[in-house]
Each structure stands twice: as structure tokens, then as C-alpha cells.
Amino acid sequence: MSDSQIGRLTQRIIEIETYRMLTLMALPLARDNGKDLEAMDSQLVTLTHQLACLDGFSEQGILGQLTAMAAQVEAARARTAFRYSATFAYYELVLKRLDELREDEVSGHLTLSEFITRRLTPAVNTCRSVNERLESLSTRIDRVSDMMRTKVELSIQEQNQQLLTSMDRRSRIQLMMQHTVEGLSVAAISYYSIGLVKYIIEATGTGQLPLSKPQLVGWSVPVIIGTVWFFTRRVHRRFKGMDDESKK
The missing domain is CATH 1.10.287 (Helix Hairpins)
Structure with a gap:
């Protein structure tokens, strides 16, 4: 290999390592978010069960908890959206730089592409999974909140109907x-x-x-x-x- 080829190869390897490290920056954040998501998911299941029963539970209390959860999820999305998007972009750059190496396979040895992707892909998948769970949880909270608001509106309409009936009787x-x-x-x-x-x-x-x-x-x-x-x-x-x- 000529000096220029060695220089380009060295530059690509440095870029691969740089992008790999930048890709992994979101992994600790994803792990922390994963723990929070488990707690919020469990809380949402409990609130959904309470909404289905409403025995001894306050509708306003449930709606308040749903609103607080929605605020937490939106705050997490705002805090992590840029980081996850950057992770996915850097991961694509790593794959592109690995492809540009044009490695030849040697029997009994892993190529650099296989070595890096086997260790990097699970981390990226973890970030992608957490990001999708955030989106899914936000959608579920919105759906349950809509159900709760509908139930409250129906209750208010029933009270108004009773009030109108009482007013008609008094009239x-x-x-x-x-x-x-x-x-x-x-x-x-x-x-x-x-x-x-x-x-x-x-x-x-x-x-x-x-x-x-x-x-x-x-x-x-x-x-x-x-x-x-x-x-x-x-x-x-x-x-x-x-x-x-x-x-x-």
C-alpha cells in the first residue's frame, strides 16, 4: 500500500472509532430512560385498570395523574430526541465507513466490520427500542386521557340532564x-x-x-x-x- 492509501485507511479507522464513540453516547441515557419507562408503564396499567373500574377512585385524580405522566414523557422525549437522532445518524456513518474499507475475509478471523457491528448494533437497537417505547407510551397516555375525558364529559352531560329534568319539574x-x-x-x-x-x-x-x-x-x-x-x-x-x- 502506498503512503496515501495508508493515510486514507488510517483516517477512515479514526473516523470509525470517533463515530462509534459518538454513537454510544446515548446508551447510558437509554438505560436510565428504560428504568423510568418501566415505572411509568406499570403506573399506566394501574390507571387504566382504575379507569375501567372507577370503584372508589376519583376521575379528577386519575386525570391529574395522566396529565403528570404525559408531562414526564414529553419532557423525556424533548430531552432525548436529539441524542437518539444523532445516535442513529452516527451509526449509519459507521456502517458507511466500514463498507468503504472493502475488507477481505480471512478464514478463522473476524473482519473489523463484523467485530464492530456485533458490539455496536445491540447498543443502537437498545436506543431505538427505548425511543420507540417513549413514542408508544406517549400515544397510549393520549389514548387513555381521551377515554378519561370522554368519561368525564359523559358524566357532566348526565348531571346536566338531571339538572334540566329537575328544573323542568320545578317549572x-x-x-x-x-x-x-x-x-x-x-x-x-x-x-x-x-x-x-x-x-x-x-x-x-x-x-x-x-x-x-x-x-x-x-x-x-x-x-x-x-x-x-x-x-x-x-x-x-x-x-x-x-x-x-x-x-x-
Whole structure:
């Protein structure tokens, strides 16, 4: 080999070792993340079971724990995304530089490519597995959170329906009481009106009418009651119409 070939070969070997070390920088981080992922995965399984049962568990409490887990996963993804992406890129560079060596196999001996890839590939696969687990856990948390929010929304809708039913029942009761009060009002107003008419008749007399005072008072009773009832209903319809217009 010429000096230039030896120089290029030396440069490639140095690059391979440099990229190999850069590739392995994410391995300690992947191991730490793996432990955290196991704990969060176990917690997610527990929360999913609680969501399925909800016996003695608070929906708001479960949703709060899911939110905290989602924040932890997103923080881990933000912290490791660049490192894992760099690891995969450096690994591709190592493979490319090894391929450029164009080694010849010697019987009974490992080539440099085989030696490095056998030790480097498992580490890269570990990083890739942890990265995929992070993505999977994030997706699962989002799915469980959506289920939890749906359950809470259904519970709120059920409570609103019960509230509307109760309000409708109270409205009917109020309407019945209003009709009762209207009847009592008609009776009370008619009673006092008849009393006033009686005083007026006793004070002025019947004049030329061929009726006695008691008879005149008696004939005035249905007239007064009908008049009071008519005006009361008219006022009621007027206010009801104003209420309907305000609702529109």
C-alpha cells in the first residue's frame, strides 16, 4: 500500500472509532430512560385498570395523574430526541465507513466490520427500542386521557340532564302554583270589588232600577268576577308574550 492509501485507511479507522464513540453516547441515557419507562408503564396499567373500574377512585385524580405522566414523557422525549437522532445518524456513518474499507475475509478471523457491528448494533437497537417505547407510551397516555375525558364529559352531560329534568319539574310546579295564585287573586280582587260596589249601592241607592239593593249586589257579583278574570288573563298573556320574545 502506498503512503496515501495508508493515510486514507488510517483516517477512515479514526473516523470509525470517533463515530462509534459518538454513537454510544446515548446508551447510558437509554438505560436510565428504560428504568423510568418501566415505572411509568406499570403506573399506566394501574390507571387504566382504575379507569375501567372507577370503584372508589376519583376521575379528577386519575386525570391529574395522566396529565403528570404525559408531562414526564414529553419532557423525556424533548430531552432525548436529539441524542437518539444523532445516535442513529452516527451509526449509519459507521456502517458507511466500514463498507468503504472493502475488507477481505480471512478464514478463522473476524473482519473489523463484523467485530464492530456485533458490539455496536445491540447498543443502537437498545436506543431505538427505548425511543420507540417513549413514542408508544406517549400515544397510549393520549389514548387513555381521551377515554378519561370522554368519561368525564359523559358524566357532566348526565348531571346536566338531571339538572334540566329537575328544573323542568320545578317549572311545572311553579306554573301550577301560579295558576293557583291567579285564582286566589281573582277571588280576592272580586271580593274587595264587590264590597266596594255594595258600599256604593248602599250610599246611592238603586235609583229607578226595579231591583232591591241585595238583588243589585247579587247581579253585580258575576259581572265583577268575569271582569276581574278577563283583565287578569289579559295581563298574564301580555307578560307571557314578552317572556317568549325575550327568549327568541
